[in-house]
Structure formats: structure tokens, C-alpha cells
Amino acid sequence: MELPEKWWLSFEDSTLNEIVRQALDSNLNLITALKRYEAAQAVVDRESSSLFPQVSGFVQSAFSRPEPDFVGGENVQFGLRASYEVDLWGRIRAQIDAEEYRATAAYNDMKAAAISLSAEITTIWYRLEAAAVQLQILQQQAETNQKILKLIRARFGSGQIRAVDILRQQQLVESTLQQQYAVETLLALLKNQLAVLLGETPQNIQEPELDSLPSLPPLPQTGIPAELITRRPDVQASFSALKAADRELAAAISNQYPRLTLNTNLSFRSNNFQNLFDNYAYSLAGNLLAPIFYGGQLSAEVDRTEAVKDQRFYEYGQTVLVAFREVEDALVQENKQKEIIEALTQQVKLADKVSRQLRVEYFNGLSDYLAVLTALNQEQQLRRDLITARLNLLEFRISLYRALAGGFEIRGETEEEPVN
Template sequence: MNCKYLLPCTVFILIQACAVPIEKVATPIAVPETFSQAKDTTFLQEQWWLAFNDSHLNQLIEQALNNNFSLISTFNRLQQAEAIAIKQSADLIPSIGAAFGGAQSYSNLSDSSHFALGLNASYEVDLWGRLRAQKHAAELDVRVAEENLNTAAITLSSEVALAWYRLIAQRSQLQLLKQQIKTNQDNVEITAARFAGGQASAADLFQQQQTLQATIGDQNNVLISIKVLEHQLAILTGNTPGMLIIADNQQLPELPPQPQAGLGSELIQRRPDLRLAYFRIQAADQRTASAIADRFPKLSLSANIDTTAPNLQSLFNNWIATLAGNLILPIVDGGRRVAEVERNKAVAAESLNNYATTIQQAIKEVEDALVQEYQQHQLISSLNLQYSLSQKATQQIRLRYMYGAIDFLRVLTTQINQQTLERSRISAQRQLIEYRIQLYRSLAGSWQLPDYQDSADNNKEQQDG
């Protein structure tokens, strides 16, 4: 074929090539417009933890987002997806290679030289959009990886917040237990004195001593929990356990105003795990289109330019160019291509069903968090009332015991109930904060993450230095 026809023919063939467009995916299930128990109070911040106005929490989450190794490994998977997308895009570009050779021979009669230069190019014409569909699928995989990174960041930030406020709650419990131990020690001394004076029985003394030891045992369990949570925070922030300095906060914060839940349709657009599932459906559709196109004929073009000469000066004087085209039509393949089409269709159907399940789970998480927070408020109100009544009952029962109107068991039971209520109030407040964190997590969208590539380059430079 004459080379002057190469460009027009190629352009014509490329124009004939087709590609399957990336179609929008309709929501596969009905989504409620509004959520129950929702209050229209404040807008949800992208960095949701800022609503707590807790500088120590902000610092911990910033460390985690910059240094957590699991999150950085998720970024590495994004890098892999980007590299694969570049690789798939390369199939749409002609492949060109060059070869150069030279030889020198010597004899007693004469010397001779031989030089050769060759260029070859190959290209598969994407007649049916197979290569473009693969390229689109790889690009959608990159978006899946991006949303996976955003989802991992939300999960990490919520895990840090949960661990931080659990740690504060345990420190509050420890502070309370120390007070209760002191109270119980005083009660043991008073009971021992009354026993020595014949005003209390040995059983009264033993029961008070057992209550003291039970409180000390609870303190040991709390000390264990504090260390475990400190180790967890160290790992989450990218530190080795024992090497993270944590602020000594002992008071849980006041709950910030409840954020607006918004509409169900807005939630689908906002949550990265839902966008991830959406892009997976589109990627599966593109791979299905690629598998269908693979059943059709393939057209490959190749071009070669070769030249040889006895010296470098005349190397380009004599050359020859060839252009060839191959049309490959699959005839018998044992049903392999048909099976691949069916497999990709099943993957696409699975992705759609997973998308529906993810939407349902997202709605459930919001609804669960809203109803749990509402009921937790009711529980805290009840505990506060119980504690107030318990204080009054304890005063009356102690007074009656001093006058010998009731036995010591009644006093001890009331005392244990009051101490249990004191610890339950702290646990209930911590649980309320956890429900709010779950609500933030279920409503959260993405935000600007650190540039992990720059961090990796800086670390490499430091290691090389």
C-alpha cells in the first residue's frame, strides 16, 4: 500500500470505531425523602469532628489522617488503579519500536561495515469500542479507589473519636471510683468501730469490706481499659503503643446541636461508599461491553521502515516502507467469549444489587443513629432522676440506721445502688456521644485529604539523605 494513503485510511477507520457511553444508573430502590426523628438545627460540616470544639480530638484526627498506615495503604491501592488506567489507555495509542544494528568485519584482503535501522509500528483499530470500554472501566476503577480512600478516612476519623471519648469516659470512671473507694474505706472503718462497740455485726463488716474490694476490682478493670484505649489511639494515629503523648482530659464534652439529616437523595450523592458502589456498576457495564465487542472481528495495522547501508552517512539513502493490515475473526473458541460476556453481566447484576444493599444500609445507619440518640436522651433523663431520688433515699436510710430503725443490709444496698448509678450516668453520656459520632459518620461526605504522594516523596528523600 502506498504510504500517502496511510493517514486518510487510518482516520477513516478511527471514525468508524465506536465506544459504549458511560450510562447513568437509576437508584434501584425507593428512598425516603426525609428521616424520622431528624431535627433541622445545624448544617453538617465536612470535617464533622470540628462540631465537638475539642482541640485534642482535632489534633488526634489530624495525626491519624496524615500518618495512619492503613489509610496510606488505601492510597497505595488508588495509585495502583491509576497506573492500571494509564496502562489501559496505552492500548489506544500505536506501539512504535526501533532497532539499530552495526557490524564491522576484517580480513587480510579488505574491511567491510554494515549498518541497519528499522522502525515498526503496530495498532489495533478499536472498531467496536472494546479498548475504549476497557479504558473507561479502568478510569471508573480509579474513581472507585478514590471513594474507597474517602470512606476509609471517614471510618478512621470516627474510630479515633470513639476511642478518644471512650478513653475520657474511662478516666472519668477512674476518678469516680477513687472517690467511691475512699467512701467505702471510710465506711469500713466506721463499721469496724461500730462492730468493736457492739453496734454492728460481723456480717455487716464483712459485707462492707466485700463492697470495698469489689470497687477496687472495678478500678483495676478501668485501668486496663485506659491502657488498651491509649494503645489503640497510638496505632490509629500512626504511632507505636507507648510513644504517643495523650492529653489528660477527664470530662466528656457537651453534645453539640444535632446536624441536619437532609434528604435521602442527598445522602446518596454525599456518602463516598454509595458513590463507590455506583461507579462499580458503571465499570462492570463497561467490562460487559468490552466482552461483547471481543466476539467481533479485530483489525490490526502494522507499518515497517527498514534501511541498510555500509556506512552511517548513507544509512537513510535507501529505505523501504511496508504497511499491512490483519483482520481476525473468531470462529470456534469453545464458548469462551460467550461465557465471558455472561460472567460480566452477572458481575454487573451483582454490583447493582450491592448498590441497593449499600443504600439500604446507609438509610438504616442514619435512622438507627437518630432513634438511638433520641432514646439515649430519655435514658439519661431517667438516670439523672434516679440519682437524685437515690441521694434522698440514702440520706433517709442512713439516718434511720443510725437510730436503729433498719438493718445494715438496707444501707449497704442503697449505697451500692447509688454508686452504680453514678457510674451508669458516665457510661450513658459516653454512649450518647457515640451515637452522635455514628450519626456524623452515617451522614458524612468527603473532604480534602493530605497529599500522601508528597509525604512519601519526602520520606524517601530523608531515607536517601
Template sequence: MKNHHRYRLFLLLGVWVLFSCSPFKPVERPDAAGEIPDAYALYDEEPDHSLPWWESMGSAELNRLIDAALSNNFTLKEAWYRLQQARSLAVQAGAALYPDLSASGTIELTRRRSENTFGGSIGSIGDESYAAGLVSNYELDLWGRIRSQREAALLAVDATQADLQTAGITLAAEVADRWIRILAQRLQKQLLEKQLANNLIFLELIELRFRKAMVSALDVYQQKQVVENVRAKIPLVEAETGLLMHELAVLLGRPPRADLGLKQMDMPAIGRLPALGLPADLLANRPDVRAAGMRLKAAEWQVAAARANRLPAIQFTAGAQYGRSDLDLLFDTWLLSLAANLTAPIFDAGRRAAEVDRTRAAADENLWTYRQAVLTAIKEVEDALESETRQLEHIQGLIAVKDAAQKGFQEAIGRYRSGLSDYLPVLTQLLAVQDLERDLISQQALLILYRIGLYRALGGDWTVDVGPHQGTVGDTK
């Protein structure tokens, strides 16, 4: 009896010692983001990314398209259900912190034949037995292994939520990109048709002068070449418009040839640059950067779990079983049992130590992935700022070139009509003006695309409610 009490005393003392030990915790990395510039090269303002950026472009059509895409896009739905999977895995990881409870029951019926002393049968005798029981298992999380796994799973949920928000930001930018390109192609076609009509008028005038023997046939053929050259460009513009319409329809979760109801025919105004804030703001405003940071923290928790797995573990098993046939005694005849099991790894050929090394290497990998994401985000903002600034200067230069070309064309026309020159200077200036007109449409569209790229690079917190269950941004029903 003394030995029994002594054993219980040692067991309680051991449990107290184990409980007094601190569980493993992840390593803090205060400099995980690496070196971040103090400000952007061109601008420095307070950030304001709470509203959807496309509303600043003043197009109801674009608003409608992006809202439809955020509700119906298939890629966004995939990201949403990956989030649901991550949430379920987090529930599974946290379930081990609580005891489980299982029920079991068995019923057995037997019947045997009974004979008298003369070998004759007098009937059969039946027996029945049953048992019902409850079993519970629970592991004491002495070193924080289970808690670490739960924390890693919860961070994985947050990272997957950020992935969903990244998909929403990318989707909004892609829809706006296709819409701007479609507008540009429509304006190109409109311009080509106008140029074709003007070139046909010039052709009629040249043919009239040819019939009066005022010009040579070469002038007629040169102008016909200009006419056919413009006419040949129209099918290419129509084809490009059709392909862009197909891409936009798929982004909206609709068949490629679906009618999207696009009616706008003028480019939207982008206004002045939005408030940018500081490069450090991207750590919070860019969901892809947040996701990389959360995966780094999750990897650190996995290291803590792997370290805790090398230490002893205590598991409790409790059971209750009832096997009597008298239901009236149900609460008096339960057989209860409680057992504790201590397991400690002695030799595993280095498997657990290797797992610690693997998780540490994975954490270091995630560290550099996070730093790369931070630098890439800053670079994308700087690229968008530089591109838009220089593109605006380029457009201003093109406008000046076009003005000069138009004046040169008018001068060449006057000299040609006065007989002071042949048709070649007129043709040269005509082609220059028309090429510049078409190029200006493309460059103005590219300027807007750079602004869209800037919005995409800045991120923002308008993505909080992004998901296929929302009808529009901000709708939480």
C-alpha cells in the same frame, strides 16, 4: 491493474462501513439505586457535611488526634497506594487508543582470512553491516472495545478513590470512638477512687460504732466487702484504658505504648443533631455508596467491551528501516512499509460469548451490591438516629433514678444513725447509688458514640482531600 484498484476500492468501502457503525455502549440503569425513602423517620433538614464533623465537638485534643491519624495511619496509606495502582492501570487501558512506536537496531561485524594462489596468507578482510528501524502498531477501535476498557478503568479509579475516602471516614470515627472510651475509663477510675475514699470513711465510722458496741461485727464486714469490691474494679478499668490506648496509638501509626499526650478529662458536648438532608443525599455523601455505583458502571462498560470483542478488528502495522552504511544518505534510503490486518473470530468454542455472559452476570451482581449499599447506608442513619434518641431518654431516666436513690440513701443513713434500722438498708442504697454513678458515665459515653456513628453514617464531602500526603484535612500541598 484494474483488479488492484478494485481491491483498494472494496477495502476503502469496507473501512467506511465499519466506521459508520456505532460502537457498543453500556446499558443505562436509571433505577439502579432501587427504592429510596422520601425522608428519615425522625428528622428532615438540609444537609451540611462540608466541614469535618469532629470540629463541632469542641476538643482541640480530638482535632489533633484525627489529623495525625489521617496523615500517618497505615491502613490509609495502603488505600492510597491501591489508588495509585488503579491510576496506572487506567493509563495502560487508555494507551491502546494511540499508536505505539518501537525502535530497533542491529550491528554485525564479520572478518574472513584471504589467501593468495600459492596458499599463503595475505591478510584478512572485514565486513560490517547495521540496520536501524521503527515499528508502529495501531488497532482501529471500530466497536469501542478499547474505549470501553478505558472507561471501565477510569471508573475503577473513581471507585478506588471513594474507597480511600471511606477509609478516611472510618478512621476518623474509630479514632473518636477510642478517644471517647478512654475518657470514659478515666472518668470511671476517677469515680471509683472517689467512691473508695467515701467507703473507707463509712468503714471508719462503722468500726467506731462497733468499738462502742453500738453495731454488730456484721456491719463492719459488710462495709469491708463494699470497700474491697470497689478496690477490685480499679485494675480492670486501668487494663481497659491501657488496651484502648494501644489501639489508638496503632490507629495513629505509632507503637502501642507511645505517649499520645492525652490530657482531657471531661466528656465533649455533642450539641443538637446535625443537619441530615434526605436519604437520597447519601448517594452522593457516602463514598462507599458512590464506589458501589461506579463499580456497577464499570461492569456495564466491561459488557460493552466483551460484546465488541466478538466482532472483526483491523490492525495497522507501519515500519521504517535503514540499512545502508552511507550516513550521508540517511534520509534518502529509508525502506517504508505499511500493512493492514483484518481479524474476525470464526470459531472459538463459545469463549467470547461466554465472556459476554460472564460480564453481564458480573454487572447484575454489582447492581445488587449497589442496592445493598444504598439500603445499608439508610439503615445506618436510621439506626443512629433511633439509638441516640432513645439513649437520651434512657439517660434522663437514669438521672431521675439516681436522684431518688441518693435521697433514699440519705434517709437510710438517718434511720441507721438513729438506731431505727440495721445497716442493710444503708448498704443497699449505697450500692445502688454507686452503681448508678458508674452506669451514668458509661451511658453518657455511649450517647456520644451513637452521635459519632451518625456522623460516620452520613458521610460528607470533607473527605475529598483525604490521603497520607496531606498533613491535615483540606491541605492540598
């Protein structure tokens, strides 16, 4: 099975689909990541302006006393000034490229945040369902324990049951109620977590309708390692950071070379506004500025940017290795968890048989109640453990989807990714 773009659709849960969609639209952390990308894109536009001349206009009007130069003493000036740096060594272009790569990294960081958000939402949703199922099981077990307690008390009057057996069963009843209260607390806390991820206050979230844990979807194709590298946004963000550092190094090296700047000035001057355009002057100049002695500042900046580039290179390599490990970990965990569930299922069946058989023997006077209590407690715990194991299996699958990084649209995303 190929990995779907919106991987959570594979669970075929309409409620889950809706809350993930709402989270991708309303989660405040994701909106923050979007604004961070927009800010990075604005920096690209700002740096790109260096490729064009910087033009400014001025108007000046003044009166002078006494009047040596102009009749009436009025001085009016209007003009334009322009400057342009010729990108001889590619320094400006390298700086622009560096900011473009940073914007691409911010874009991929936003996508990584969206993948993490969808995985967190899905995990909390199924933890909610697992807690709801656990609560149902505990309520059923509490009823069973109460019934057994009534049977024991009914036989106590005839002298067939010891008082300590009643106390032990009462203790089991109270223990079941205590676990029920703990699960109810967990349910409330999970709902609060879900509300925050949806960009809502806990008071505004509606009570989710919970049924049971879903079946595991078919295993997706993991593809080849090269596909994983191109698909995971955190890997792409790290690679973009590496390329940005490389372009910063190029800019630092170019900064050691001379700069050529062209300046032009056009001005009109008159003693009144009516004759303003009769007299004008213009100038065109070229300035060549070459660094001679900066006390090692420029070479130190080259060394710094080169070290940063090396740092980004090793960070990228580490990110790739972690990506491979996360996929392999999720696959191993899922396969072993399936075996654990099979073993737990068999234990539940056997524990149920043992518990029923010991209860029959006990009420017939053939067994001690401590053995009955131990078997009953073990059987009930195994049933709860089985739900937890099924939840863990779902979480391992969610981890696999997250590691494979299925693509999907997020709030404010355009149809095409940034182009470097």
C-alpha cells in the same frame, strides 16, 4: 444545623482535632488505601496508552563471512516499527472506562476509610474520657466506702454494730478497688489502640489530658435521601463498581467482532554507518482479524461479565438500603438514649436520697445494715451507669455523623475528584 465538612469540629475539642488530623496524615491503613488508588490510576494510564500507536525502534549491526552481499561484510540496519489498533467497536474505550470507574471506586474507598478512621478515633477518644471519669468516680466512691468502714468499726467497740456489717462493708471496699483496677486496664488498652491508629507505637504516644465528656452538639440536618446517596463514598464506590462492570460487559461484547490493526515499518540498511541513510525501505499494512471458532470462549466471557454486572447492581442496591438504615438507626438510638439518660439521672438523685436516709437510720439503730449496703451499692452503680449512658449517646452521634458521611480532605487528596 448543617453537617460540617469536618464533623468532629462540632465537639469543640482542640485535642481531638489535632489527633484526627494526625491520624489522617499518618494512619498506615489510610496510606495503604491511598496507594491502592494511585495504583488504580496508573492502570488507567496503562490502558489509555492503547489509544495511541505503539512505536519501537531497532538498531542492528553484524559482520558476515564470506562476503556475498556487502563489501567488507558489514551489515548495519536502523529502523522504526509502529502498530495501531483501530477501535472499531469501542472495545478499547470500554476497557479504559472500566478502569477509570475502578479508580473512582478506589478513590471513594479511600474516602470511606478516612470517615471510618475519624469515627474510630473520635470514639476511642471519648471512651478514654469516659474511662477517666469512671476512674475519678470510683476513686471518690472508694474514699466514701473507706469512711463508712471507719465509722462502722468505731461503733463496733460499743456493741452497736455487728461484725458481719464490717465484713460486708469491707467487701464493698474491695469490690470498688477491683472495678478501679479494671478501668485502669481499659485506659491503658484504649491508649494503645489510639497509638496504632495514629501510626505510632504505644510507647511513643503522649499521655492525653482528659477532663470530662462533652455536651452533645446540635443535631445535624440529615437532608433528603438523594443527598445521602451522593454524599456517602461507600455508595459512590459501589456505583462506580457497577459502571465498571457495565463497561467490561461492553468490551466483552465488542471482543466478538473483527479487529483492524495498522502496521508500518521504516528501515535503513547499509554496509557501514556513513551510508546508513542512503538506502531505505518502508511498508504499510492493515490486518483484519475476525474470530471464527473459539469453542464458546467469547460468548462465555460475555455471560460472565453480564452476571458480574448484575451482581454489582444488587450490591449497589444493598449498599443504598444499608446507608438509609444506618442513618435511621442512629437517629432512633440517639433519641431513645436521651430518654434513658433522663431516667438514669432521676434514678441517681433518688438513689442518693435513699442511701443517705438509710445511713442516718442505720446509725440511729432504726434500720438494718443490709438495706444500707444495698442502697449504697445501687447508688454508686447508677452513677457509673450514667457515665456509660452519656458515652453511648456520644457514640450514637458519632455513628450518625459517620452515616451522613461529612466530607473532608485527606492525605494526598487533590482539590478535584477523579473525572470519568
